[in-house]
Amino acid sequence: MLDIVNVEYDTLIPNNVSLSQDKRVLKALERWHPGYINWWKGMGPEGFQESLVYLRTAVSVDPKGWAKFDYVKMPEYRWGVLLAPQVEDRRIPCGEHLGQPVWHEVPGEYRSMLRRLVVIQGDTEPASVEQQRHLGKTAPSLYDMRNLFQVNVEEGRHLWAMVYLLQKYFGADGREEADELLRRQSGSVESPRMLGAFNEATPDWLSFFMFTYFTDRDGKMQLESLAQSGFDPLSRTCRFMLTEEAHHMFVGETGVGRVIQRTCEAMKAAGIDDPYDIEKVRALGVIDLPTIQKKLNLHYTLSLDLFGSEISTNAANAFNAGIKGRYQEAKIEDDHQLHNATYPVMQLVDGVVVTTQVPALSAINMRLRDDYSRDAAGGVKRWNLAIEKSGIAFQMKLPHDGFHRQIGIFAQVPMTPDGIILTAGEWQKRKDEWLPTRADGDFIQSLMKPVWESGQYAGWIAPPKIGIDNKPGDFEYVQLHMA
Ligand SMILES: [Fe+2]
Numbered sequence: 287m288l289d290i291v292n293v294e295y296d297t298l299i300p301n302n303v304s305l306s307q308d309k310r311v312l313k314a315l316e317r318w319h320p321g322y323i324n325w326w327k328g329m330g331p332e333g334f335q336e337s338l339v340y341l342r343t344a345v346s347v348d349p350k351g352w353a354k355f356d357y358v359k360m361p362e363y364r365w366g367v368l369l370a371p372q373v374e375d376r377r378i379p380c381g382e383h384l385g386q387p388v389w390h391e392v393p394g395e396y397r398s399m400l401r402r403l404v405v406i407q408g409d410t411e412p413a414s415v416e417q418q419r420h421l422g423k424t425a426p427s428l429y430d431m432r433n434l435f436q437v438n439v440e441e442g443r444h445l446w447a448m449v450y451l452l453q454k455y456f457g458a459d460g461r462e463e464a465d466e467l468l469r470r471q472s473g474s475v476e477s478p479r480m481l482g483a484f485n486e487a488t489p490d491w492l493s494f495f496m497f498t499y500f501t502d503r504d505g506k507m508q509l510e511s512l513a514q515s516g517f518d519p520l521s522r523t524c525r526f527m528l529t530e531e532a533h534h535m536f537v538g539e540t541g542v543g544r545v546i547q548r549t550c551e552a553m554k555a556a557g558i559d560d561p562y563d564i565e566k567v568r569a570l571g572v573i574d575l576p577t578i579q580k581k582l583n584l585h586y587t588l589s590l591d592l593f594g595s596e597i598s599t600n601a602a603n604a605f606n607a608g609i610k611g612r613y614q615e616a617k618i619e620d621d622h623q624l625h626n627a628t629y630p631v632m633q634l635v636d637g638v639v640v641t642t643q644v645p646a647l648s649a650i651n652m653r654l655r656d657d658y659s660r661d662a663a664g665g666v667k668r669w670n671l672a673i674e675k676s677g678i679a680f681q682m683k684l685p686h687d688g689f690h691r692q693i694g695i696f697a698q699v700p701m702t703p704d705g706i707i708l709t710a711g712e713w714q715k716r717k718d719e720w721l722p723t724r725a726d727g728d729f730i731q732s733l734m735k736p737v738w739e740s741g742q743y744a745g746w747i748a749p750p751k752i753g754i755d756n757k758p759g760d761f762e763y764v765q766l767h768m769a
């Protein structure tokens with residue numbers, strides 16, 4: 287039995303925040319709902335709104351049994367407002383209010399800071415759905431199509447989560463912000479999404495897997511730091527979002543891993559040892575390893591930019607206020623106020639990269655980014671194990687932090703993935719060695735042919751080791767009803 291005791295399913299919006307007793311917020315959300323559905327139908331997965339998708343829906347916040355699986359038409363998905371259970375006597379974990387009871391209402395002095403954080407987080411959620419809306423048409427299998435749609439509906443739910451906070455705690459301007467979240471659009475010239483990586487196209491499935499591995503992981507780190515917030519409703523919201531987020535990164539890691547695996551298998555079967563014999567490898571209908579590395583370089587660096595400037599007063603203020611903590615704040619052994627602490631940050635001094643100690647409070651972003659890089663390195667290691675096992679001499683690598691950056695200390699500094707600074711001319715000449723070119727993109731695009739029979743997979747990607755919800759290999763994850 288699932289523990290659904292605390293989740294109301296009788297309201298239009300499933301929730302565990304007693305919406306039926308909170309008429310004002312319930313009304314506000316019901317008013318927002320049609321606009322959301324409009325947005326989903328217009329900007330969500332194109333061509334599959336009538337299909338039955340085998341999706342998990344959050345029905346509880348019990349970590350042991352929070353989801354149930356069933357066939358759902360996506361526009362009928364039960365997007366709900368679910369907060370992780372309240373921790374009794376929770377205290378503010380960092381900053382100048384350290385040890386004081388957490389806030390259950392927005393503290394006036396931090397109102398605009400909090401609103402901005404919620405809006406920025408909220409803006410990324412629908413953005414990724416928009417970026418991925420054309421991918422269903424070229425899905426390499428029904429399994430992958432289902433995973434794409436699962437990620438999409440959950441990003442939709444994350445938008446709901448942020449909109450709930452705006453509607454409940456931020457009055458009229460919260461309402462306005464909630465409307466704006468449906469108005470901005472990924473890649474739009476007039477009203478783009480707020481952050482760079484969320485305005486980039488996701489043109490093919492390798493991009494999608496890289497995005498869920500690297501960019502959703504930035505999301506994870508942001509949620510981890512917001513889960514530390516002294517504003518308890520934000521903390522509880524983010525804690526529950528993290529349980530869903532884990533699947534998104536699973537989709538990314540196993541997706542890239544299956545592409546790599548398939549390439550290695552095909553190379554071996556054809557007797558090709560040289561991973562740089564790109565033409566021969568591509569002729570097998572698989573993506574060569576150097577091109578996968580280029581895609582990694584692109585998505586990793588776009589994601590690094592999402593952490594903002596290494597040295598940041600905003601980040602220091604948010605930490606100091608107890609609004610945003612560090613990754614796993616409670617497990618860090620220090621004063622949680624950073625009075626005298628320093629943190630190493632790379633700087634560019636006279637054209638040379640040097641590491642200097644700066645006040646730790648000013649380097650909160652840098653620390654979170656370092657935690658991110660360590661986290662991201664885990665999957666890369668597992669991909670490399672698979673390559674090694676196949677006997678091909680190639681290793682995937684995270685590029686240097688200064689490579690291909692648009693934000694922070696290394697913005698616009700021409701640099702190789704190994705961290706060697708170049709002249710602008712050298713960069714122009716060599717950048718195609720490290721970042722995907724138009725021709726690389728065209729090649730990948732040429733492989734993006736839909737495979738929609740149950741249990742079948744496109745030739746450029748290996749089948750998964752296990753099915754979703756323990757389903758057998760030929761399970762029909764999506765029952766197509768094309769519009
Ligand atoms: Fe999300």
Ligand SMILES: [Fe+2]
Nearest residue numbers: 502505531534
């Ligand atoms: Fe996500």
